[in-house]
Amino acid sequence: MTMRQSLIRAGFGMMGATRLHRVAAPLTRGMGVILMFHHVQPAKARSFSPNGLLEITPSFLEATINRVRQLGYDITTLDEALGHLRSRQARKKPFAVLTFDDGFRDNRDWALPVLDRLRAPAVFYVTTGFADRTARLWWVELEEAVRRTGRVRIAIGGERHDLPAGDADEKLAAFKFLYWRLRDGPEEELLDRIAELCANHGVDGRTIVAERCLDWAGIEAVAQHPLITVGAHTISHPRLAKRSEAVVRAELAGSKAILESRLGRSVRHLAYPVGDRTSAGQREFEIAKELGYVSGVTTRPGVIFQQHEQHLLALPRLSINGDHQSLGNLDVLMSGAAFALWNKGRRVNVT
Ligand SMILES: [Zn+2]
Structure with missing residues (x-):
């Protein structure tokens, strides 16, 4: 566990026990949140599951959506959320955007039926090389x-x-x-x-990619669903900040063009692969903007404040972590109180 993970875990325990986050929430929860999911599938009994944090069950997805609404959030499309930020008008209800990375088969098979039943829109960020079977998990x-x-x-x-x-x-x-x-x-x-x-x-x-990831027919089918917005997630899923500028441009422009020609619609939203500060930084945010993306989501943790309107290509997300599938943790996470502490009150972290 990294130092930050230990701090976060300790923070959850402390806040969950003291309910401090409930007092702080009106100040710290911001205008809304973007939640991040990966795999959604029934739990498998396995003693060795190091990527388990990237997996939740369909019933936890359902519980999460219900809780988010109970906490007073509107689950909106990403475009609606960006519209709220741009309008600069105070809203009674904060927004929550649901996002799923990579283009996994289980997103169609297990997440989509839940989203459909609960009428919850979502973004599916697709790595074109997974659909082509050329990129590697x-x-x-x-x-x-x-x-x-x-x-x-x-x-x-x-x-x-x-x-x-x-x-x-x-x-x-x-x-x-x-x-x-x-x-x-x-x-x-x-x-x-x-x-x-x-x-x-x-x-x-x-074989791993073919078993886990949607092919093009699958992606084209989910893209037809009225609740689903398809976003880009590069061609080969590289940690962009570690690559040359030419590679970054090719990955960001190429994946956008491929998805647009396959789906016959414009693709304007991006998720940076891996998405932490060593994988996506200022250079990537600027190139993405230049190439016509209107939003970019990272995996830097945080909630969305009005100030993020100036940083739409570097939006933070909250990871719904499969290792802690608990609604108590979700409450603490969504309150933003923890991030206010860890970011020392700084609302925007894009450097
Ligand atoms: Zn990814």
Whole structure:
């Protein structure tokens, strides 16, 4: 767990216990929130599930939507939310926008029926290379490689590592070490080292993508649904800030053009892959704007304030974390109180 994660966890406990967030909410919850989801599917009983934070059950999605409405939020489309920000008019009710990243099959199979039943609009951010089966779900590849071996032997940046991975605890420790060690480094090294582990342990990345991600017929079908807005999520899902400007431009312009020609409509919303400050920064925000995107969402945590109108290409989101599927945590998260503390009262964090 990173330092920030430990602080966040401690903060949830403290606020949940004291109910401090309820007192603070009117000041800290801002104009609205953008919630971030990944997989939505029935729970699988697995002892080793290092990417479990990216997975919630359909019933928790339903409970979340109901709670968001109970807390007084309007669930709106992203375009409506941007309209509220631009109009600068005080609103009685804050907005909540639901977003789903990557273009997973389960978003159609499990999330969409819930959204449809509850009449809740959402954005699906699609990585075109997942639909084409050319991009890689490297974090799942790493999970599968560690799952299949009792020992991980690997050289990263010239340094040799020999990690035990016999039981679930060892596997989790090995996964976390490799994940963060590789995520700290260059994109090419991350992809090459994980490809090497896949080759050594019989993991087929293409099959993983084909099993998990919608194909074009699937994406075209969900795009027809009146509640769904399709946004871009690049071609190959790179951590853009680690790549050259030429690559950033090609990824952002290319994915927009591909989606527009496939779907026959304009695509104006973007989610930056991985989306933390080491993956998307000022350069990416400026290029995205220049290329015609009207909004860009990061994974930097925070709620939306009026000031974000000046930073529509760098919007924060709240991650609905599969490791903590609790409505108590959701209340604390949505109050914004935690972010007010952690950001030291600073409302906009775009640097
Ligand atoms: Zn993604």
